[in-house]
Amino acid sequence: MSLPTTAESAYGLDEALPSIDWSVAPEGTRAYRFAAPSGSLAAWDLGDPEGERVVMVPGITGSKEDFALLAPILASEGYFVQSYDLPGQYESADAGPAGADGWSYELFVDDMIAFLEAGSTPAHLLGFSFAGIVAQIVTVQRPELVRTLTLLATPPLAGQVFGGIRSVGWIARLPFFTKHFFGGVMIWNVRTNFSKVTPERLAFANARLDHTRRESVDGIVGLMMKTPNLYRPLRESAIPKLVVAGEHDLWRAKLYRRFAGRIGASVAVYATGHSPCETTPHQLALDMVQLFRTSEKLSAR
Template sequence: MSTPRFLTLPPGVRPQQIETPAGTFAALEALPVRGIPERSPALLVPGLTGSKEDFIAVLQTLAQAGRRVIAIDVRGQFETQGPDDPAAYTCAALGNDIDAIARAIAPEEPLHLVGHSFGGLITREAVIDGRTKFASYTLMSSGPGPIVGPREKAARVMIREVPEHGVEYLWTNRMEPEALAAGVSDEIVTFLRKRLLANSIVGMTTMTREILTARDRTDELAQIGVPTLVLFGEHDDGWPPAVQSEMAHRLGAECVVVPGAVHSPAVEAPETTAAALTRFWNAAESHGVPATTTTTT
């Protein structure tokens, strides 16, 4: 469970609705405080129990480099509506949404795509299907196949308890105690509850099954030729850092390890994360990105 650092929107960040043939998606849009965007835009896609608010701490910094930056709620997540049809929440179906959103945001130019955690499994579908050209691709705290470790156990609890007891039960008995034990402020706890209860139950359970059964598509992704960055916290408790490093090697991708961060670098180390993304995006736009390099920022 990601915990946004703050909920007050910074200057230059505003709520937005992205209209697409696939539906309407709730978003946060960041623009440079002064001047118009001069560089390619970026699309940020959150993880399973997250939302667009997980990127609040990096949006302004990313936009100040001269970009339009959009963070979304995926279908059935928080403020984006979704149907009661499990087929709408597979990685392939959600990947189709990413194609539609990317074309709506930047119909005439490639954009930079970032997928966090389960968002990485969704976004790689859009990259692999080849229908949309991307300026670059970043897998943030995301792995090659099913999630493992403590977050795998949490996902199995979710898939067992939500259909039987409902989301409120999951919040009261698991997520709220974890948040309080971690010292999360009352404001954020209130937001986390509101966000969780707004999610589609069908969407949440289907996406949980997807993250537990995802197949490894690294070799397919490596054939696409999009400049790729693998970025994760040094203490990631989702896909182990060693697994993500190996994935980066297989992709011929740059690999950035964020010191002190766990599974949500944009929340836990926003300035470091924003700096790494901006540098990578600038390099991808100007002359491509060197492959198979590992950086600890």
């Protein structure tokens, strides 16, 4: 897989994506374990270790495999791409605290900082969904570690972000809406294929859930119900930023565009759902590389 040269060609390549076995790592991938503050995390890297470093972190109920289509495109451009499973999730299930309590932003931030510090910095950082919240915190706290910031399907709100979900956000205001309740909803969404993913993707997603600890899902949902407002420090940061979303995501595209404006980021919205890294990887890769080149121009001044 290679980087397309135009938005039109990227769209065409995404329309013709082949079916893949999501449990199989892209050719040339190196799998390893990373000793993080929360425990042993499963990690991947792909590409030239001498190339500019790209760190991509998956979200809730996700894993490094979510980038199986995106990573090879970036690696083909000479980038060194790395990813890891969050504690409690898939092959990092044994990491993190026992039970549904003890999951904190500090835990995830410390892991991300440790991973970034373990390689060349600054790195291009992508946070997918919940990991985008963590990536914002890291960018504000440790800006010297981040070359560019891509927020992929990251909640475009602060506070109780589930209240902004299209059509059903009002449920988040009801007494029974707890982290355990919505954690169950998210798992049900995967198990029943509510999002209408391909059979190959569904098989992998269900197998992955068999390893993911339920309490980690509940813990992350609880954190997302208290998403910090970092609009001002991000807007004041000189780090190039990109907000990416799908037209049919949980939150409306207008909220993503407003969010991008609040933090001083460019924005890209594709004709897809919550997972552009899976469904529109060529369009995403093209926009990410354009962001990376922006940072190169800024550093050359």
